[in-house]
Every structure is written in structure tokens, then in C-alpha cells.
Amino acid sequence: MSKCRLTYFNSRGGAELARLVLKCKGIEFEDERLEGDAWTQRKPDTPLGALPVLKIGDKEYCQSAAIARYLAKENGLMGANNLEALRIEEMMEMFAEMLNRELIKIYMEKDDDKKKELVKTFSEGSLQKYLDFVEKRLKEIKEGKAFLIGDKLSLGDLVIIDGLTMIGAFKIDPFKDRTLLKAHFDRVGAIPEIAKWVKERPATNF
Ligand SMILES: N[C@@H](CCC(=O)N[C@@H](CS)C(=O)NCC(=O)O)C(=O)O
Known part of the structure; x- marks a missing residue:
């Protein structure tokens, strides 16, 4: 893969999944973070007036999920066949649904x-349904x-750690009474390249 530039704001947000893909594969890229006026100036030149944007060669590409999927495919993190890809994609879409229906609000x-009221309603309500689903899939992992998707790290695992980190940013503990989830989070987080990135990445709220 030729060296690319990933442009976003100084936060994890919609770019962190792509960053995790690149980091866990040890791929060099420019992690460009725009703040204040720099974004106002660049906005009109971006494909859709929004970030993240991935620049490969002289072309720019947008849409966070499309970027993450592309990078995962390029780097062997999208499963060995369409069924494995489906397992990954359902996890991705589930977290996207949770973000768009609940966390954004x-x-x-x-x-x-x-x-506070919204956090309480979410924590006691639909969050449990979403986390039950993640645990259900984790229980299906073979002994x-x-x-x-088995013995190989995939975008699905990165989606889970990114999504759980995002829930944590709302001061909600996603691991309460969920040992399986915590074990998976710790296992993926212990992969040396991921642990290194999580330690060294800029500390931001979201
Ligand atoms: N569906 C797009 C949404 C892009 C988007 O709305 N990005 C926000 C940040 S998460 C943005 O650029 N906001 C600044 C602006 O619209 O000026 C994606 O997933 O990439």
C-alpha cells in the first residue's frame, strides 16, 4: 500500500477505526489532525465537506466506514470469505446503529x-441489547x-474495541457484569501494536 494521509479532527471519532487498522498492521501513514481555522479553510476542498478523508496518491476518498473497510480489505482484516465478512459487517453496522440512534443524541x-437522563435510559435500555449481541457473537467463537472470526484478528475486533471505548467516553461502563466482553477487549488491546498506539495516541475525550 502506498503511503496515505488520513485527515480528521484531533479526536478518535470517525477516524479511529481506520487508524487502528493502519496501526495494528504497522503501516506508516500521515495522521493529519485539523483544528479551528485549518478545517474552515480545507472544508470546501474536501469531497463532501466533512471528515475523515483518506488521501491515496493524488485522490481523496471520504466516508469513515468505507475508508475503514477499504483499509481492512487491503490489509487482510476483512475475513477469508463473504460469510466471515458478514460477521464483521454486522458488528460494524450494529455499532453504527448505536451511535446514530443513541450516542449522537x-x-x-x-x-x-x-x-444524564439520556445516559441512564440508554445504559439501562438499548445498550444492554447491543452488548448482549456482542457477547452472543463472542460466545460463538470456537474453543x-x-x-x-476465529484465530485471525479482523476489522470486527477493532470495531468492538473502538465502540466500547466510545461508550466509555460517555462515562458508561460497558463491562459491568460482562466478563466475556472485558476479556475480549483486553485480549485485542494487548496486541503489541494496538497497545502501543492506545498508549501513545493523543489523549482526547472522544
Ligand atoms: N457519514 C460521514 C459523516 C462525516 C461527518 O459528518 N463528519 C463530521 C465529523 S464526525 C464533520 O466533518 N463535521 C464537521 C463539518 O461538517 O463541518 C462519515 O462517516 O464519514
Whole structure:
């Protein structure tokens, strides 16, 4: 893969999954983080006026999920066949659904009391359904295998650690009474390249 540039803001947000793919494979890339005026100036030149944008050669590509999928395919993290890819994609779509239906609402709420109420409703309600689903898939991993699709790390595992980290950013503990989830999070997080990146990445709230 030729050296690429991933442009986003100084946060994990919609770029972290792509960064995790690149980092866990030890691929060099430019991790460009725009702040303030730099974004205002660049915005009109981006494909859709939004970030992240991946630049490969002289071409720019947008849409966070498309970028993550592309990088995963290029680097052997998208499964060995379409069924494995389906396992990965359902996890990806589940976390996207949770973000779009629930977390965005909490993020956008400016009133502290209303925000707390939204967090409580989410934590006690649909979050449990989503985490049950992740655990259900983890329970299906065959004896002696460590990852979502078996013995090979995939984008699905990165989606899980990125998604759980995002839930944590809302001061919600996704691991309460969920030892399986915690074990998987720790196992993937212990992969040396991932542990190194998590330790050295810029500390941001989201
Ligand atoms: N569906 C797009 C959404 C892109 C998007 O809305 N990005 C936000 C940041 S997460 C953005 O660029 N906001 C700044 C702006 O619109 O000016 C994706 O997943 O990449």
C-alpha cells in the first residue's frame, strides 16, 4: 500500500477505526489532525465537506466506514470469505446503529440534567441489547480461538474495541457484569501494536 494521509479532527471519532487498522498492521501513514481555522479553510476542498478523508496518491476518498473497510480489505482484516465478512459487517453496522440512534443524541444534548437522563435510559435500555449481541457473537467463537472470526484478528475486533471505548467516553461502563466482553477487549488491546498506539495516541475525550 502506498503511503496515505488520513485527515480528521484531533479526536478518535470517525477516524479511529481506520487508524487502528493502519496501526495494528504497522503501516506508516500521515495522521493529519485539523483544528479551528485549518478545517474552515480545507472544508470546501474536501469531497463532501466533512471528515475523515483518506488521501491515496493524488485522490481523496471520504466516508469513515468505507475508508475503514477499504483499509481492512487491503490489509487482510476483512475475513477469508463473504460469510466471515458478514460477521464483521454486522458488528460494524450494529455499532453504527448505536451511535446514530443513541450516542449522537447524548452527545448533542447541552442540558446536563437531560444528558444524564439520556445516559441512564440508554445504559439501562438499548445498550444492554447491543452488548448482549456482542457477547452472543463472542460466545460463538470456537474453543481455543481468540477473535470474532476465529484465530485471525479482523476489522470486527477493532470495531468492538473502538465502540466500547466510545461508550466509555460517555462515562458508561460497558463491562459491568460482562466478563466475556472485558476479556475480549483486553485480549485485542494487548496486541503489541494496538497497545502501543492506545498508549501513545493523543489523549482526547472522544
Ligand atoms: N457519514 C460521514 C459523516 C462525516 C461527518 O459528518 N463528519 C463530521 C465529523 S464526525 C464533520 O466533518 N463535521 C464537521 C463539518 O461538517 O463541518 C462519515 O462517516 O464519514
